[in-house]
Amino acid sequence: xxxxMSDSGxxxxxxxxxxxSFEARLYVKQLSQQSDGDRDLQEHRQRIQALAEExxxxxxxxxxxxYRQFIETAREISYLESxxxxxxxxxxxxxxxxxTIPLTLLxxxxxxxxxxxxxxxxxxxxxxxxxxxxxxxxLFPAPGGAPRDGAGPGEEGxxxxxxxxxxxxxxxxxxxxTPGQYLVYNGDLVEYEADHMAQLQRVHGFLMxxxxxxxxxxxxxxxxxxxxxxxxxxxxxxxxxxxxxxMKDMFKxxxxxxxxxxxxxxxxxxxxxxxxxxxxxxxxxEKKRREQEEAAAAPRGxxxxxAKASNPFEEEEExxxxxxxxxxEKVDLSMEWIQELxxxxxVCIAQRDFEGAVDLLxxxxxxxxxxxxxxPVKELRAKVDERxxxxxxxxxxxxxxxxxLRGGPKATRRAVSQLIRLGxxxxxxxxxxxxxxxxxxxxxxxxxxxxxxxLYIHKLCHVFFTSLLETARxxxxxxxxxxxxxxxxxxxxxxxxxGMFVDAFSKQVFDSKETLSTAAECVKVAKEHCQQxxxxxxxxxxxxxxxxVKDIQGALHSYKEIIIEATKHRNSxxxxxxxxxxxxxxxxxxxxxxxxxxxxxxxxxxxxxxxxNLSYTVVAFTKQTMGFLxxxxxxxxxxxxxxxxxxxxxxxxxxxxxxxxxxxxxxxxEKKAFIRQNASFLYETVLPVVEKRFEEGVGKPAKQLQDLRxxxxxxxxxPESTTSVV
Numbered sequence: 001x002x003x004x005m006s007d008s009g010x011x012x013x014x015x016x017x018x019x020x021s022f023e024a025r026l027y028v029k030q031l032s033q034q035s036d037g038d039r040d041l042q043e044h045r046q047r048i049q050a051l052a053e054e055x056x057x058x059x060x061x062x063x064x065x066x067y068r069q070f071i072e073t074a075r076e077i078s079y080l081e082s083x084x085x086x087x088x089x090x091x092x093x094x095x096x097x098x099x100t101i102p103l104t105l106l107x108x109x110x111x112x113x114x115x116x117x118x119x120x121x122x123x124x125x126x127x128x129x130x131x132x133x134x135x136x137x138x139l140f141p142a143p144g145g146a147p148r149d150g151a152g153p154g155e156e157g158x159x160x161x162x163x164x165x166x167x168x169x170x171x172x173x174x175x176x177x178t179p180g181q182y183l184v185y186n187g188d189l190v191e192y193e194a195d196h197m198a199q200l201q202r203v204h205g206f207l208m209x210x211x212x213x214x215x216x217x218x219x220x221x222x223x224x225x226x227x228x229x230x231x232x233x234x235x236x237x238x239x240x241x242x243x244x245x246x247m248k249d250m251f252k253x254x255x256x257x258x259x260x261x262x263x264x265x266x267x268x269x270x271x272x273x274x275x276x277x278x279x280x281x282x283x284x285x286e287k288k289r290r291e292q293e294e295a296a297a298a299p300r301g302x303x304x305x306x307a308k309a310s311n312p313f314e315e316e317e318e319x320x321x322x323x324x325x326x327x328x329e330k331v332d333l334s335m336e337w338i339q340e341l342x343x344x345x346x347v348c349i350a351q352r353d354f355e356g357a358v359d360l361l362x363x364x365x366x367x368x369x370x371x372x373x374x375x376p377v378k379e380l381r382a383k384v385d386e387r388x389x390x391x392x393x394x395x396x397x398x399x400x401x402x403x404x405l406r407g408g409p410k411a412t413r414r415a416v417s418q419l420i421r422l423g424x425x426x427x428x429x430x431x432x433x434x435x436x437x438x439x440x441x442x443x444x445x446x447x448x449x450x451x452x453x454x455l456y457i458h459k460l461c462h463v464f465f466t467s468l469l470e471t472a473r474x475x476x477x478x479x480x481x482x483x484x485x486x487x488x489x490x491x492x493x494x495x496x497x498x499g500m501f502v503d504a505f506s507k508q509v510f511d512s513k514e515t516l517s518t519a520a521e522c523v524k525v526a527k528e529h530c531q532q533x534x535x536x537x538x539x540x541x542x543x544x545x546x547x548x549v550k551d552i553q554g555a556l557h558s559y560k561e562i563i564i565e566a567t568k569h570r571n572s573x574x575x576x577x578x579x580x581x582x583x584x585x586x587x588x589x590x591x592x593x594x595x596x597x598x599x600x601x602x603x604x605x606x607x608x609x610x611x612x613n614l615s616y617t618v619v620a621f622t623k624q625t626m627g628f629l630x631x632x633x634x635x636x637x638x639x640x641x642x643x644x645x646x647x648x649x650x651x652x653x654x655x656x657x658x659x660x661x662x663x664x665x666x667x668x669x670e671k672k673a674f675i676r677q678n679a680s681f682l683y684e685t686v687l688p689v690v691e692k693r694f695e696e697g698v699g700k701p702a703k704q705l706q707d708l709r710x711x712x713x714x715x716x717x718x719p720e721s722t723t724s725v726v
Contacts, residue, residue, distance in 0.1 A: 014051060084219075092188075165206060169215045171227035181208055185276045187269060189262040197247055203228065203262070207276060210284055212236060212253075214260075231255050233284050234383070237346050238277045254350045257393060289339050292376045296330050331371050333380060338364070341380075345387040349394060354418045357391050362421070388422065395419050399431035401438035409436060409474035416478045429479060429486040433493040436471045440497055443467060444504050453514055457505065457522040464501045465529040468494065472536050495543050502547040510551040516559040517627075520634035523548065545637045552635050553643050559631075560647040563624050564654050570617045571658040576671045576678075579612040579619060586610065590619070597626035598689040605681065618678045621655045622686050629690060633697035641698065648690065649704050655682065656708070683709060 016022065035041050165172075165183055185207040191200045204225050206213040211232050215225035237254035241247075241261065249270045250263045264270035333339070341360060348357035364384060368377065398415040412432055419428035443463050449456055472490070479486045509522045530544050581587045587610045594602040599622070605613050612619070628651065632644050659679045666672045687709040695701045 013047060017048075017051070168223065169206070169213070169225045169227055170218075172213060172215070172230070178210070181210060183207070184209055184280050185273070187264070187273065189264060192247075192250065192261045192263060194252075194259055194261050197261075205262070205273075207280060209280060212277075233277075233281050234288075234342055235346060235386075236277075236281070237343070237350055238274060238281075240274060254346070257390065257397075259350075285339065285343075289334065292333050292379075295376050296333065296374070331368070331374060331377050333376055338367075338380070342383045342387060345384070345391070349387065349391055352394075354391065354395065354414065357387075358418050358421045361388065392419070392422060392424060392427075395422075395424075396427070396431060399428075399435050401435055408439075409471050412436075413474065413478060420478070420482065425479070425482050425486065429482075429489050432475070432478065433489065436467070437493065437497060437500075440464065440467050440471075441500060444500065449508065453508055453512065453518055454521055454525075456508055457525055460501070460504060460508075461525055461529040464497075465532060468497060469533060469536065472533070472538055476536070494538065494540060498540055498543050499547060502544065506548070506551045510555060513558075516555060516631045516635075519552075519555050520631040523552070524634050545639060549637075549639045552640060556632060556635070556640070556643055556647055559628060560651060563628055563651050566624065567617075567621055567651070567654045567658075570620060571654075574615065574617050574658070574662070576615055576662065576666070576674055578607070578674070579614060579616050581610040581612065583610060587612070593623060597623060598693055599685055601685075613674075613677060614681055615674075615678050618655070618659075618681060625651055625655075625686070625690065626693070629693055629697075633693075636697060645694075645702055645704055648694070649708065652687070652690070652708055 016027075031041070031044060035044070183206060185205075187205055189203050189205050191203050192198065193200050202217045204215050204217065206215065211230055213230050214228045216228050218224045218226055231253070235255060239252040239254060241250040241252050243249070247263075249265070249267055250261055251270060251274055252259055252261050264273055337344075341364060344360060345357050348354070348360065361384065368381075371377070373381070395415045395418055399412055399419075409432075412435055416428045416432050419425070419431075444460065447456070447459055447463060472494075475486075475490050505522070505526060509519050514522075526544060526548075527541065530541050533540055581590060587606065590612070591602055591606075607613050625648075629648065632647070636644060659675065659682060663672065663675045663679060666675055687705065691702065691705040691709060694705060
């Protein structure tokens, strides 16, 4: 019975948790209200935990079952793929055997069929079958064995082959409608991934007399392909890939900016691919060279002469001599280095020989500098401009922040110098500065945040300002003699980089609420490193001042409030008694502290033994105020003048107001005399020291401090009042 109740409770709980309107917060609230104590909550927790474990077990079981089904399905798919591949291979072999029947036998067979046509119906059937075979023989070249250029069918056969290609490959009809284009070679290939040599897909390559078409298989449509890519042969480089079992029978096609690796069926077919590709490229190059020579050698005036001779009604006027025709100057483009220039540029780009590529471009520009631009030159320049665009893209990629940032600024010199030679000075400047910004940002992020703030700031300043100095020197080396606008861009970049540095600096120094002395030391270190940039004529001190002024103002204000609160707290407990330091060592230490604060004649305020004729409040105030002034002067720059001065005045006013108020309210003559002695110490010793030290640190006197020192009473208090105005 209990078991049945437990099962029903568990099922009820499961339904409640699985409901779409379940809210955990409301459920816990109701459960807490309904439970009698901890025991009920513990039992309910155990039930929920048991339900969670049961759900987890069910989930594992379902996952295991689905995993087994997935493995079985994958195994069946593998079997099916193997069978389909075998079937495709058999069909390919049958097709090859049919197409390799000697064409010389077909005319004789056709003649025998025609002679036997009148002999009976059976002879006619044989003739029809062979005619069908004859029609199929030249329809589509056998994979891996198409007729080469010059040994294949005539123009009609070539056109029929190309038409068949257009019917077999989806999406390529608009790409292959070029007059005089025909199929040279084709075959099945397997494409591999270039980096990890993983098999990607099965493809079929179609080599035309001027381009290479790559098509992918359509598994659901037998014998059909889908267009994948089309590569002009004049921009294609073929590289033999050395066999490295199990990776063998491979070759690589380089088409900037990409490359693709294909595997042939065997070594023989691979060799045929390499040979026919080279032969076709060579034939195409030779054809274009002949066309350029014919265009350059063709006389300019022949069409007009022919037109004139063909007009029988035009009478010649012998009295008027014909105006001499100005023939356009011919440009010799038949030199070997010019003919091979596009391919040489492709090789240089593929081999990352950027200097060689730019040297070739400079050589061509120098050769064509003062020459006209007939159509052959324009065609050559169009090809070269495409290579220049490709070379520029590679150089831009070399300078991209995504590339490795190791090696410092000198690692970018190669790409930057070649971009400048290509006339891309502005782009080179922009990419160089962007690359260096990423390098500086990465270097700052990789710094370990040490426990000691000052140690981290030393490392941060060393890394940042060293990188900035190296960047400035490399920039001066790379862009010397270029447009002065690049230097303006560098100054803007330096300000942006300084902002990145100040962000990391402020986050560690000011956001972590370090003491004013620590902040002052950190700012001093940053200023010293910044001044080192003056060696190369780069002064960024004003920038670091402008970026840090807000944080330093906040630090001064915060520390001023701490001193004022501490002074008020001591004032509230002031008993106006002399200090007893108990030991000569303590007295000597106090004298040294006062001497370091600038109070040189402190001995006149010491009494017998270890007594000091000053209040503890006044002595503590003196040490704290002078310490604040010394640390603030380390942080000082002109933008902080009024902030520092106003903070000092506020701090001094708190002590002076308290002394003035105590002097007025005290009735005991002895204490009153002691208060006057403390007031004299403040006015005649402490304030002159503060004024002198401020003038030394700032470089000019402060009228507000002079007014405080010269006034006999700083604040007039209502005589009837018995409370302090502070």
